[in-house]
Amino acid sequence: MEREEVLKKITEIARDVFDNAEVELKEETTAADIEEWDSLSHLNLISDIEDAFEIKFTLAEVSKSKNVGKLMDALIKHMGEKR
Amino acid sequence: MYSFKELRKHSKDQAEGEIKKLALLGNVSTQFLATAIRGYAFLEGLPLSVYDADYNQMEPQLLDPDSEVYCFCPDCILLWIATDKLYEEFLDLSPEVRPEFAASVMSKIMMYWDLISQHSGANILQMNFTEIDDKALGNYSCKVGSTFAYQIRKLNFMLSESMATRRNVYPLDILSVQIQLGNGKFYDAPLYYNAKMNVSMNALPFVAKAVTDVLKALAGRIKKCVVLDLDNTLWGGIIGDDGVDNIEIGELGRGHVFTDFQRWLKELKECGIILCVCSKNDESTAKEPFEQHGEMVLRLSDIALFVANWDDKAANIRLIQKTLNIGMDSMVFIDDNPFERNLVRQMIPEIEVPELPEDPALYLGFLQEQNYFETASFTGTGSDRTKLYQAEFERTKLKVSFETIEGYLESLGMIGAAKPFEESKYSRIAQLTQRSNQFNLRTVRYTEADIQSIAHDPDYVTLYYTLKDRFGDHGLVGVVIMKKKNGDELFIDTWLMSCRVLKRGMEEYIVNCLIREARKLGYKRVYGEYIQTAKNSMVKDIYKEMGFEEISENNYVMDVDKYKENKNYIKEME
Incomplete structure (x- = not known):
């Protein structure tokens, strides 16, 4: 899956979790940029991404990914491990 | 089971009706559980408002009479003391006091119960404890009082004993969820360290189900009655064909499966659940195993109402419900046959109809997992209402009300086929002639060799019938063998049909096809005969019902040119 495609897919998940169809994710987007993105919805987002891509983030990736790009790095790494 | 995502989507929805209030208090994060419970309650139609107190606020909330939890005026307070936290506390204790750990936690919990009873009228939902074994001494831990594995098990036992003395405390068995799912699914370590959530997101729906089940029982929504099919449900095989x-x-062998299933049903009966039978059978045949088979666990005295006839099951269940005078939503209908299950589900949406696994070995585990029989009270054994209902049934003998099932039959999308005997089917056809006792007009038995020679004999006209519908393929379900009397006349030597496809238009379809076949071959008249046996009384008038003319007792004729097709909902295979 191309990086762009991954971004598209997690944007869809984020729109669903944040219940806001306007949400646009970019590589540099952080939680501070999106009003609905709090510590609780963060966990929902992580859990839905894990289920959708059938991967599991590590504790550090969940708590330390500073922006969407970093989260995608981790995600793509796990997807590679699956193969 | 619903996913957490589905529950989250419905967590803001509210079911209609009188709203009950539930407050959550825990030493771990309860927000996600609150979300899951809200969603689950909505999907189960339970009007519920959930208050979730901040993380680790148990004592301040319970001690202060004006706390948020008490001001919320809850009907129930759920106490969730997570084993993970207890384990950390345990390890911080000095080893000498560890053997007293369970007792000290128990006295703290009893203090919580006392505080709640003092400040509120709420019922208490008390979670028991999941298990952690840190393998400090390996298997040996089990017999050393200062290990956590020993203390947590002791605590669960003490908790059960203490709850038994308190009327307003209701157990919530989260331990059984852990056992059901296994640690791999139940825990999510990163989630615990990240968010103080000691249960994985995917395990939350199971915990929410347990909570909702208890709340439903407290609201009076309990199951009171199980309606049971017989053949291939209570025993393997078909009593009418196989014999007692x-x-x-x-x-x-496989009998063990059914014996254990009956043991469990007997246990339900002893816990106050009413058992009834609803079977498509002759009553006397259906009762034979209960009266004569030495290894049946269930006896006629265990069955409150025994309904065995050839009417449709939805009508029979209505009869049972009226006689017992209980709500349809308090009944569970157990039947191995998908056709019957779907008919009942469609005609009576309120009744619970578990989608049994195909393998009878899996019935028990599946039904137990559904947890249908949650209760909020137990009066002990001896409250046997079975005899009472038996007497009531004898007195009233209500007339069965026939419902129109035509719409249902139409919706099934049944497809039938009638073909002359072919080699690959000989053994199945022979087997049916040997085994079918009930829907069998003359009960002539044939071997495979007989069938083969009949198939090749120009003096015979043969047909075998298959049926499928949107729920599956029933395979070869009917056999007709017609013998040539002369150039104009045929005699139906054999007509048999599997009872699994009874009363859904297959009888009509079979006759339509055989008359068409006779017409195609240039015959003018078809003769039929009924020969009575101990088991085939269900078909004694079938020729008359299908429009044949009676010429003498049990002998019938149909004029092929005057035949009017019998109505049914089975379409011809393309």
């Missing part, structure tokens, strides 16, 4: 000596029941 050949059905599978007892400790040997």
